[in-house]
Amino acid sequence: MAEHMDPEEFRRAGHAAVDWIADYWATLGQRPVGSSEPPGALAAALAGGPTAQGEPVEAVLADLDTLIAPRLTHWQHPGFFGYFPANTSGPSVLGDLISSGLGVQSMLWATSPAATELETVMLDWLADLLDLPQRFRSGGSGGGVIQDSASSATLVATLAALHRASAGRWRAAGLDRRYRAYTSTEGHSSIEKAARIAGLGGDGLRTIEVDPQTLAMSPDALRAAIRADLAAGDVPAIVVATIGTTSTTAVDPLPEIGAICAEYGVWLHVDAAYAGAAAVCPELRWSHAGLEYADSYCFDPHKWLLTGFDCDAFWVADSGELIEALTVLPEYLRNAASESGAVIDYRDWQVPLGRRFRALKLWFVLRWYGVEGLRAHVRAGVALADRFAARIRADDRFVLAAPHPFSLVCFRLAAGDEASAEVLSRVNATGRVLLTHTRVAGRFTLRLAVGSPLTTLEHVDEAWKLLSETAEKLPTVHE
Structure with a gap:
């Protein structure tokens, strides 16, 4: 029977867990943004319940690699442009870890x-x-x-x-x-x-x-x-x-x-x-x-x-x-x-x-980044969104659907709602990016929200390339 994890065991397991997170962040760009598996796939893989005597952390981390991570939507992915950003960072994770340890x-x-x-x-x-x-x-x-x-x-x-x-x-x-x-x-x-x-x-x-x-x-x-x-x-x-x-x-x-x-x-x-x-x-x-x-x-x-x-x-x-x-x-x-x-x-x-103790992670973030670091992050998102919006404005196959004062760009295809929905479906199916949609004035509208600290100019340009190439394959009849 597994006993309580003593400080030295925790130290060893903690190092392995931090290494896992670091490796995850380092390889995010190589992973599909979302899972293509059907509902119930993970539940079926987890059938059977816990072992009688417990398992080592290494076994849990191995299953995290093979069972859990492939079936996630990766919100920290540099190609995640859906909803609004829900980003974390190294300092935040460390603050949360210590908060959990203090309990x-x-x-x-x-x-x-x-x-x-x-x-x-x-x-x-x-x-x-x-x-x-x-x-x-x-x-x-x-x-x-x-x-x-x-x-x-x-x-x-x-x-x-x-x-x-x-x-x-x-x-x-x-x-x-x-x-x-x-x-x-x-x-x-x-x-x-x-x-x-x-x-x-x-x-x-x-x-x-x-x-x-x-x-x-x-x-x-x-x-x-x-x-x-x-x-x-x-x-x-x-x-x-x-x-x-x-x-x-x-x-x-x-x-x-x-x-x-x-x-x-x-x-x-x-x-x-x-x-x-x-x-x-x-x-x-x-x-x-x-x-x-x-x-x-x-x-x-x-x-x-x-x-x-x-x-x-x-x-x-x-x-x-x-x-x-x-x-x-x-x-x-x-x-x-x-x-x-x-x-x-x-x-x-x-x-x-x-x-x-949620204030601890906020303290870590504010102290690590400082005022100018946080401003740089926000400004980078706004600049990338501006660049993407400029691409939309310059292409008569697309229409900007709303002003974009921050780092969200709303747009649609001039060919109509069905074309917009089809492009969204095809682009997301590539696994390279993930966008979501809304309706503006009743029209089906795509949303591209920039925010991940891993997202760079290259990732936004890749999103545009996927959208442009996918739109090229659709009928050219405009509404």
Whole structure:
């Protein structure tokens, strides 16, 4: 029977695991981006259950090579251009490794003081890095916390907004009136899910039309919707505006939206899950104009800022409202530090009680890359996307489908939806690249999102070559 792994055994096995990861990264470009195997292939290969006496790490790593890795979609691959980037980096992996080794619970300051204080400082560092409004910094009424994802941040913001809009009644007696949430038709699906979980019902979210050119929320349409709901006796609770929508990276006009929210007393949450990282570069901070109106804001370092999933940075202007909405204090969590009021207990800033030491990997990333290293990474992605977009503009077989202010390019074939879908299928089947799709103005649209630290000019050019050569083989009839 295998006994607990002692420190020396762990050291040996750990070296082997780190070597495996390093070899994986070194060979990623030689692997297909995705798996071509049918559903159930891995499950069938794993049939039988664990051995009675345990196995050495070498056996597990061997099966990782032969069973697991070939059946993955490789999100770190230099040819992965799908969805949004979800990139990690060496410093992030090391921080996560140490966090796992420490195995601490950071739900309260008292349960791991350094974990709480490092998280507070890291969110202030990030706020400085993005030049966020002063109201989001710690030391005053606001502050930041790490959530697992922007979806959770939206849910937490929605709960805090309901607490404010109902004067706390939703906690004691449920929702006494119809409360409304608002986002654009381009808003993320998690906004609707948050509204449902928060008890607003299937029709609790109002989707607001967008400008047909920019695909950004229409302030006039938002104002009209709020006025209509007020006239019907409903309570506007929260508006979720987006910096960098999922389909096309559209940027909602925060100055106008924020002024409307201030006029009607509606909570404004800004979801910048992907594009928030762009604000590390001063020349891209135009996207955050109007953020001073926001009651809460989030972005995902685990998308475009080289920090492994899960790590969403979430700030509020008034942490007191958030704590009032979410706190529940059983006797077994009472302690002198919490009751002194001198510490932050992050359990009150999220839905779950328990929380990992996620700030450690963020600390590693920020210290390794520094400000200029992070800016260089973002700028490289924007430049590569610009180069690809220029190729699209110069070829009359293709059409740019939306503006591309960051590192996502949306495009389609002039020949029509069927041709666009066929090119996507054929290009992805090569295993050299992976792109995804959306619909823009009802049209089937391809998305190429640059973000991997392994992606170079050569990889973007290869994607263009595959697309161009594949399009050449299709009928040339244009719509």
